[in-house]
Amino acid sequence: MSGHSPAASPAHKQPGSPRQRAWARLKRHKxxxxxxxxxxxxxxxxxxxxxxxxxDFTRVFTDYVRTPPSLTAYPRPDQIGPAIDRIAARMRTKVERVWVSGERVEVTLTAERAIDRRLTALFERSDLFAAAEAIELSDGGRRLSVSVPIIKRYFFFxxxxxxxxxxxxxxxxxxxxxxxxxxxxxxxxxxxxxxxxxxxxxxxxxxxxxxxxxxxxxxxxxxxxxxxxxxxxxxxxxxxxxxxxxxxxxxxxxxxxxxxxxxxxxxxxxxxxxxxxxxxxxxxxxxxxxxxxxxxxxxxxxxxxxxxxxxxxxxxxxxxxxxxxxxxxxxxxxxxxxxxxxxxxxxxxxxxxxxxxxxxxxxxxxxxxxxxxxx
Structure with missing residues (x-):
């Protein structure tokens, strides 16, 4: 009785076809x-x-030019105030109060003349905010309080x-x-x-x-x-x-x-x-x-x-x-x-x-x- 079993012969250790042998050699190459x-x-x-x-790869975010990579969401707290100041300047108003609560920010704007509520659409044109909701218009229309949702964006790279x-x-x-x-x-x-x-x-x-x-x-x-x-x-x-x-x-x-x-x-x-x-x-x-x-x-x-x-x-x-x-x-x-x-x-x-x-x-x-x- 032979001391070598068929399973131990070299012919049974390797796949039969050249393609199978090549694939076996490739798998050994880590x-x-x-x-x-x-x-x-x-x-x-x-x-x-x-x-x-x-x-989209063609989408331009004018408020996020050359923004550093981060695993946390934008905007940062120090970005909200300057963005609101820019919007208020375009509305020809002044910022009286800014209060950030979670994912919303409440802003009180004042002006020497009555504020046109339609100008709140400027918030929506920003990359930081969604459509603003007017809360109160007082002082003869010269004081406007709005609530604005903050849009969270991630820029990992x-x-x-x-x-x-x-x-x-x-x-x-x-x-x-x-x-x-x-x-x-x-x-x-x-x-x-x-x-x-x-x-x-x-x-x-x-x-x-x-x-x-x-x-x-x-x-x-x-x-x-x-x-x-x-x-x-x-x-x-x-x-x-x-x-x-x-x-x-x-x-x-x-x-x-x-x-x-x-x-x-x-x-x-x-x-x-x-x-x-x-x-x-x-x-x-x-x-x-x-x-x-x-x-x-x-x-x-x-x-x-x-x-x-x-x-x-x-x-x-x-x-x-x-x-x-x-x-x-x-x-x-x-x-x-x-x-x-x-x-x-x-x-x-x-x-x-x-x-x-x-x-x-x-x-x-x-x-x-x-x-x-x-x-």
Whole structure:
């Protein structure tokens, strides 16, 4: 009787298919799995987060310009008095008494002439108060007592120089940056994979000519090309970054070409040629599927590259334009206000850097997981 049970054999310890073994290796890579979870959470936050926010990313709060981030609600007690003074000045009245009780404030206003009660609508136009309710009008209409509800607002990331909620803008910026990164990467993959596979499989003169075209495109200055795109396409950001993705395929084309040169000498490709399969079928059914490992790893590296490129272009004013925003736009605005409002730079930069780190860690994990030698 054998001393080794079937359950203890190596064949039963690992999943059977290469895909299952790759997934098992990826799960053992803690940094990659944590990055994958983080990216899923970040994507969900960018997609549904703005809809759950009480403030629209374009809403301007004139009474909360460059408000520091806080976990407690605004307005603060020291903000109520100055706001009432401004409203009273617009009503051409003087503040006689202010009494704050919970979420309401009672104000007594006096004037030399009769006060028009319709002017209490000015309270509602403030970001601090709701519609005022007149309690008493006395002294021949020259003394007016009103009760005004206080509107509690939360600005967890603070507000920008225009009084817009930075949390809402950071989430919508994440949606734009991730969308641009994914779109440009998809275009780069489609062009690069097809181009590299055709060049490598054809070989000879065709391969030489196609790769010399790649070398020529490498020599074109990136910024000059982007400026030309802005002139031709205008400020259409989606089209512009789709076009940017159309020049990011050069590295992928070279990588896939190298893989194809190795694969076309393998037995299964030679067998497919012997059976009369057309070159397009060989490329689509045998060459490209066997380069998926390299493609997936490079994709996780290309997405942060495109996001960084978008941030750089937006920093220069060539990318996303107002009222839409991206992490690059927010970082550019934060850099201009770093002395008096550091939160305008810290939060968008934190989101961008953490996403880039997660993508790179995931790329490292996928590289190890898709390498059979790592078993």
């Amino acid at each position: 940094a990659a799995m944590a990055s994958l979870v983080f990216l899923c959470v970040m994507t969900l936050a960018a997609i549904i987060g703005p809809a759950l926010q009480p403030h 603070g507000t920008d120089g225009n009084g817009r909620d930075l949390l809402a803008r950071t989430l919508i910026a994440g949606r734009v940056s991730l969308l641009i990164g994914c779109l440009a990467t998809a275009v780069a993959l489609l062009i690069g994979v097809a181009y590299g596979a055709i060049a490598g499989y054809a070989g000879g003169l065709v391969d030489g000519v196609m790769m010399r075209i790649v070398d020529i495109l490498y020599a074109l200055p990136f910024i000059f090309f982007v400026i030309m795109l802005v002139v031709v396409l205008g400020r259409n950001v989606v089209l512009m970054f789709l076009a940017v993705g159309a020049i990011e395929w050069l590295d992928m084309a070279r990588i896939v070409r190298g893989q194809t040169l190795s694969l076309k000498r393998r037995e299964f490709v030679i067998a497919a040629n012997a059976l009369g399969v057309r070159p397009a079928g060989v490329i689509a059914q045998h060459i490209i599927p066997n380069t998926f490992g390299v493609i997936i790893v490079y994709m996780t590296l290309l997405v942060p590259k495109v996001i960084l490129g978008e941030s750089f272009l937006s920093f220069l004013g060539l990318g996303v334009q107002e009222p839409m925003t991206s992490w690059g736009v927010l970082i550019a605005e934060g850099a201009r206000n770093i002395e008096g409002a550091t939160w305008l730079l810290v939060f968008p930069a934190l989101f961008l850097v953490s996403t880039l780190f997660a993508l790179n860690f995931l790329g490292d994990g996928l590289r190890d997981a898709l390498d059979p030698r790592s078993e």
